[in-house]
Amino acid sequence: MSSIKVECVVKASSSIGEGPVWEEKDGTLLFVDISGQRISRWNAETKQTESMTTEKFVGAVVPRRSGGYVMAEGTRFAAVDWEKKTSTTIACVEADKPNNRFNDGKVDPAGRFFAGTMAMEVQPTVLARKEGSLYTLHPDHTVVKHFDQVDISNGLDWSLDHRILYYIDSLSFMVEAFDYDIQTGSICNRRKVYLLEKDEGFPDGMCIDAEGKLWVACYDGGRVIRIDPQTGTRMQTVTLPVDKTTSCCFGGRDYCDLYVTSATQGMDQAYRAKQPLAGGVFRVTGLGVKGIPPNAFSG
Template sequence: MTDIQTPLPDLRCQLGEGPFWDQPTQTLYWVDIIGKAAFAWKPAQNDFQKWTFDSLISAIVPRRNGGFLVALHNELAFFDPQTGEVTPFVAPDADHAQNRSNEARVDPAGRFWLGTMQNNIGPKGEGLAITEHSGTLNRIDADGTVTRFGENIGISNTMLWSHDGTRMFFGDTLANRMDVYDFDMTTGTIGNPKLFCSVEGRGGMDGSAMDCDGFIWNARYGGSCIIRFNPAGAVDRIIDLPVTNPTSCVFGGPNMTTLYITSAADDTDGTRPLEGALLAIETEIAGAPCHRFAG
């Protein structure tokens, strides 16, 4: 459990994020937001691909109809990996010009959820101050219909759904809290938010993964660790990592028991050699699957 692997030893991301495991093709996808790049890696064949974009990119997810949906700086677009063509789809946060895409996940029904935040990345990749909580939470249906469920969000992070489809988890890093919402899988609506967890002193809450027992594995940006929370929101265990800024995680591998962890070299002093690397831990606990976008 404590044996931490570096499966791609030469890869370092400025701001690695958004890991997605596609079980049918045994492929891991993730992005480097600052590096404006997306990656695909098939561990069994050690087949690695990289695509670069003209915009910040915070997520890449496969579509049921082929190709990908990508969350770019201020819009969602379709991406054809064969031609490299990027086709604009919808701009869920067009009324907040100061924002950028951040957290994104697909719910079990195939709807895309996008959380945004005030843009904190300059044109040369430099850091910009966050001065307002202007982020939003949006659901994007297969036909491009956008429904907004949240405003005044600092840094959107973590989107997960319970196995029975009745709860959704969503967090705000600047508020230092992850909330649990009542969720209606049929309509894709949320309500009645309640505090699920809040931890002081182990970095900021970032992206998460859920295992088959309903425990949430949360990356702690600046905290050099993953915290596993039990279904009641209490700390179950803390796993120390050899990076300062783990950003998110996802379960993958043939048995869905490998936890892949993205990290960021940005905002570090550079003294730890694995900053920005992709990490992998064999947990012996199966995780919940990711879902392709239905559009």
């Protein structure tokens, strides 16, 4: 077993760094700063970061098969032209909820973009409750709402056989599962997979590895935990030098590295002085497991 190493590879000081996605063809890591209203691309070889500003809070950005990206920003899905640094609206949701915004999102194995909403936070994890919903943007640009009554719609991923959607609503302190139909993108039969323990913080972003185990970033927990969704048990804990760990994805050569984003929002100067790397992106190596490539939106 090789020794696990955690290093800060992007000293970003993001307000809410989130939604990392590895882009294999360019060896780049895509991520957002939600309240910093920024999409960034970090090149693992040159160590350079290229960014663009968004008009509103940007919850997630994903690769698009036809080129560029699609983002869930404010309460709209929008196409992103990375070269021109411009965006074009694809579809809007929740016109009746001006205080809502998209949070985390991910593309399913069939090329649909799942993303959920939440109310704007007054301060971290303090917000109007049950205002969010989970949506899918289909390749034909229609939007389907799966359910509402969500507090903070967060991490998503699919089982390796594509029969289960794993999902996190952060304030439930749970990882949940749904039966998932890859033909239609519909979900049903909601159930609990794992309930976080007191010291683990809030479950935030999540990804699956090549062994079908889930990696969950624990906000205010300063860690990423590995869960066996079949047994509902925690298998491993990786601690980070920052408390506000927000999301994770596998990347690098053969998807052997785990990238973890973090936040600074709500930290005062004294707190930040104790955690100077807060808001950065971390790379965890030596885990001995691999991830799987991300999916791209096919519309």
